Amino acid sequence: MTQTETIPIIPHPAVLPTGQPAQYPRQCPAIYHNSLDRPPSVLSRKALDRAVQHIEAAQLLGSEQLIGYLHDLYRRNCKAGTIRYAAVAICSFLRLLEERSVVRLEDIRRTHIGAFIEHEQDRGLKVSSVRQRLQNVYAFVRYLEREDRVNPELLLRKIHLKLPQGLPRAIAPEDVLKLLSVVDHVRDRAIILLLLRTGMRIGEALNLLVSDVDLNGRTVKIYEGEKNCVGRVVYLSEDARKALADWIREHQPHKLRLFYSRGRSYLCYNSVRGRLQKHLRKAGLGDRGYTLHCLRHTCATELLNAGMRIECLQQLLGHSKLEVTRIYARLTDKTREDEYFKAMAIIEAGRL
Numbered sequence: 001m002t003q004t005e006t007i008p009i010i011p012h013p014a015v016l017p018t019g020q021p022a023q024y025p026r027q028c029p030a031i032y033h034n035s036l037d038r039p040p041s042v043l044s045r046k047a048l049d050r051a052v053q054h055i056e057a058a059q060l061l062g063s064e065q066l067i068g069y070l071h072d073l074y075r076r077n078c079k080a081g082t083i084r085y086a087a088v089a090i091c092s093f094l095r096l097l098e099e100r101s102v103v104r105l106e107d108i109r110r111t112h113i114g115a116f117i118e119h120e121q122d123r124g125l126k127v128s129s130v131r132q133r134l135q136n137v138y139a140f141v142r143y144l145e146r147e148d149r150v151n152p153e154l155l156l157r158k159i160h161l162k163l164p165q166g167l168p169r170a171i172a173p174e175d176v177l178k179l180l181s182v183v184d185h186v187r188d189r190a191i192i193l194l195l196l197r198t199g200m201r202i203g204e205a206l207n208l209l210v211s212d213v214d215l216n217g218r219t220v221k222i223y224e225g226e227k228n229c230v231g232r233v234v235y236l237s238e239d240a241r242k243a244l245a246d247w248i249r250e251h252q253p254h255k256l257r258l259f260y261s262r263g264r265s266y267l268c269y270n271s272v273r274g275r276l277q278k279h280l281r282k283a284g285l286g287d288r289g290y291t292l293h294c295l296r297h298t299c300a301t302e303l304l305n306a307g308m309r310i311e312c313l314q315q316l317l318g319h320s321k322l323e324v325t326r327i328y329a330r331l332t333d334k335t336r337e338d339e340y341f342k343a344m345a346i347i348e349a350g351r352l
Helices: 042-058 063-075 080-099 110-122 127-146 171-181 186-198 202-206 238-250 269-283 292-305 308-317 322-333 332-348
Strands: 219-222 233-234
Touching: 042 063, 042 080, 042 110, 063 080, 063 292, 080 110, 080 127, 110 127, 171 186, 171 269, 186 202, 186 238, 186 292, 202 269, 233 308, 269 292, 292 308, 292 322, 308 322
Parallel strands: none
Antiparallel strands: 219 233
């Protein structure tokens, strides 16, 4: 099949022939594509209620202020994971304060934040995890400062952790071919090729609706990015387009989401991760340490190797800062590689 050949598509009830979303009855749940219009999710409410229940039972120092801060996160439409992780990190910090005999929030000092960092490091947490917990603590301190409960000087000289700048893990080209050769499940193949060819995050893929995909236009609209909540458009390669067309032909008409599991209206991350690991083992790649996020790294690496400008790649990946995208340039700098071997050929030939 050539790239100009049109894939015959069976119309899906979720998409009108014009490409516009179908109008559903009022009893169907509303779809909010604009994050400013979307109310806080049920999951966020559940995460808030569980966190508040745990904090009230623990009776920690500053419990009232922490509950107020979590309600503030909920009102700002933060996701369930953000609320849950903030509660865990700050509770750990407040417990440390009690161990250090701190009886008032006004008595928090920079040394206490430093002691918290050492405490989390001694527990064996990764640097990235400690850094994330530190950011949650500082966000809580900023909230306390607005409430006039702590000294503003705590925010003047923050403690910063230096993260190791590792290289992204891309799947080797030969391993990509092995993996694709064993994936015969229609839905799994559509997910894997979608991630591999668009570079979208797995959370973004699992939140897609059928109406977000335009097979003839070869585009997918991500109305809200997973990390920065900024929407973008990504494009479909021919193999990803065909895989999605095959899946949509089998898609149950009453399902709004693009991907779902048996008996459910959605598909969770753990299910997709398990399916990928199954296919990797089948391809003899189970010991390579490949993950779902490696598909995103592979897409970025291959696009740079093919000559795409890094500014374009930044927009496709949904990075807020170009510096994040430049990490892939360290892995795929063909100019640097060519310069090295050209210079080394001169050295080895003794022509200096």
